[in-house]
Amino acid sequence: MTRRALVIGGSLGGLLAAHLLRRSGWHAVVFERENDLTGRGVGLGTHPQLIAVLRRAGIDFDATMGMTVAKVVCLDRVGNIVIEQPTARTMSAWSRLYRALRSALPVQEYRLGKKLRRIEQDRDSVTAIFDDGSREHGDLLVGADGIRSAVRQQYLPRAQPIYAGYVAWRAALDEARVPHEAHRQIFELYTFCLPEGEQLLGYPVPSEDGDTTRGRRRYNIVWYRPVDVVALDAMCTDASGRLYSGGIAPALIRSEVTAAVKADAETLLAPQLAEIFRRSDPFFQPIFDLESPALAFGRVALTGDAAFVVRPHVGAGATKAAIDAAVLADSLDRAGADVAGGLSRFESMQLPFGRDMVALSRQQGSYLSAQLKPLAQRRGGELRRDIEALLHAHGSRSDQIGEIVAARGLEAYF
Ligand SMILES: Cc1cc2nc3c(=O)[nH]c(=O)nc-3n(C[C@H](O)[C@H](O)[C@H](O)COP(=O)(O)OP(=O)(O)OC[C@H]3O[C@@H](n4cnc5c(N)ncnc54)[C@H](O)[C@@H]3O)c2cc1C
Numbered sequence: 001m002t003r004r005a006l007v008i009g010g011s012l013g014g015l016l017a018a019h020l021l022r023r024s025g026w027h028a029v030v031f032e033r034e035n036d037l038t039g040r041g042v043g044l045g046t047h048p049q050l051i052a053v054l055r056r057a058g059i060d061f062d063a064t065m066g067m068t069v070a071k072v073v074c075l076d077r078v079g080n081i082v083i084e085q086p087t088a089r090t091m092s093a094w095s096r097l098y099r100a101l102r103s104a105l106p107v108q109e110y111r112l113g114k115k116l117r118r119i120e121q122d123r124d125s126v127t128a129i130f131d132d133g134s135r136e137h138g139d140l141l142v143g144a145d146g147i148r149s150a151v152r153q154q155y156l157p158r159a160q161p162i163y164a165g166y167v168a169w170r171a172a173l174d175e176a177r178v179p180h181e182a183h184r185q186i187f188e189l190y191t192f193c194l195p196e197g198e199q200l201l202g203y204p205v206p207s208e209d210g211d212t213t214r215g216r217r218r219y220n221i222v223w224y225r226p227v228d229v230v231a232l233d234a235m236c237t238d239a240s241g242r243l244y245s246g247g248i249a250p251a252l253i254r255s256e257v258t259a260a261v262k263a264d265a266e267t268l269l270a271p272q273l274a275e276i277f278r279r280s281d282p283f284f285q286p287i288f289d290l291e292s293p294a295l296a297f298g299r300v301a302l303t304g305d306a307a308f309v310v311r312p313h314v315g316a317g318a319t320k321a322a323i324d325a326a327v328l329a330d331s332l333d334r335a336g337a338d339v340a341g342g343l344s345r346f347e348s349m350q351l352p353f354g355r356d357m358v359a360l361s362r363q364q365g366s367y368l369s370a371q372l373k374p375l376a377q378r379r380g381g382e383l384r385r386d387i388e389a390l391l392h393a394h395g396s397r398s399d400q401i402g403e404i405v406a407a408r409g410l411e412a413y414f
Helices: 012-023 048-056 094-103 150-155 180-186 229-235 255-268 271-279 317-335 339-364 366-370 387-395 397-407
Strands: 004-008 027-031 043-045 067-075 081-093 116-121 126-130 135-138 140-143 162-174 190-193 199-205 218-226 283-291 300-302
Touching (some): 004 012, 004 126, 012 048, 027 135, 048 317, 048 397, 116 150, 180 271, 190 387, 317 339
Parallel strands (some): 004 140
Antiparallel strands (some): 067 081, 116 126
């Protein structure tokens, strides 16, 4: 008899897990709390393991899915290139991958508006109970419900995201709206700008509907800025005085907050980037990371951001979710009827892998986190940046992830 997998969370992690489980013979159904996820998301880094898992899920990562950037540069405050290096990064867009993964799943197997409330399980089955009172039964439940996971909250209430001490301002501008000079100088490049204590990256990505043709792409900016917890609370408070402590929805960010960051852009950033930023509708996300001490609970597993949150410097949120999905499907395959045994194997592989990925991302973000410490307490790389090394680390990110994959014995999956 076909076994049934309940996948909680319908973003990239849940979709990848559902596809791979289906390919292993499971009847996988995805339950997503939102009514619509389209129109969200901006640029997203890719690595070879993500592309390999997409292929395994039946999705070819073709030229419409990403933009390969050949050169990384750093601009100074007046807009001159101070360093340039070759690079080989492929940048995609969350919405492009989401559309490809979702449209490849039968409509009836992707259920929107289903918010998980809690889980019950016994020796033979697992039951998901949703906010609307409905119940779904299965042989396996995959918690792919992101950083504030309800699944993790039930089994590991003490594992909470940790604020890194800075936010990422994110902005995307249609290529047609990028000023001509800025377009000529930087559109095709991966561009860093490094105001004291801060870090900005800009690069081209496919358009929202996946167009990578010249003139129809988008320019994506990620600007990391240290913010202490008191100031963060003020930024995360909407015009009615309500505080959204884990992060505020873009539409609720007060206009004064956005006006202030646009004013700062004029004084701190290279003019090409300031101009693009000024023309966009920026929003911010507080940066968190998270480590779960366990990933398997009987017939229930945590994957993707529900399990470990890697700070975005590594550009590997989707890649990590893909690697989790591949190891999960294979571990269950090997275990046959023993679902809990398969999940234990998955846990033994993915706990050390997740820890290594979080450690790499913390190391890459240490200069930014240290900005909230008194100067006298900062050490080495917390005090000053080696720009050449920063650009080089960026260019060799896929190698660093490859090394972790190899060290954790996961190479055979890709
Ligand atoms: C709308 C959206 C846009 C994003 N855009 C980007 C981007 O542009 N760039 C980037 O690098 N990363 C982006 N991310 C994050 C990226 O998807 C993840 O870091 C990574 O791919 C791992 O994904 P995940 O599926 O594990 O977690 P997430 O992507 O966080 O997805 C978790 C999903 O679970 C759902 N969910 C949460 N609680 C429940 C519940 N109780 N019941 C049912 N469903 C629930 C959420 O609505 C969400 O869709 C985005 C995530 C989302 C949801």
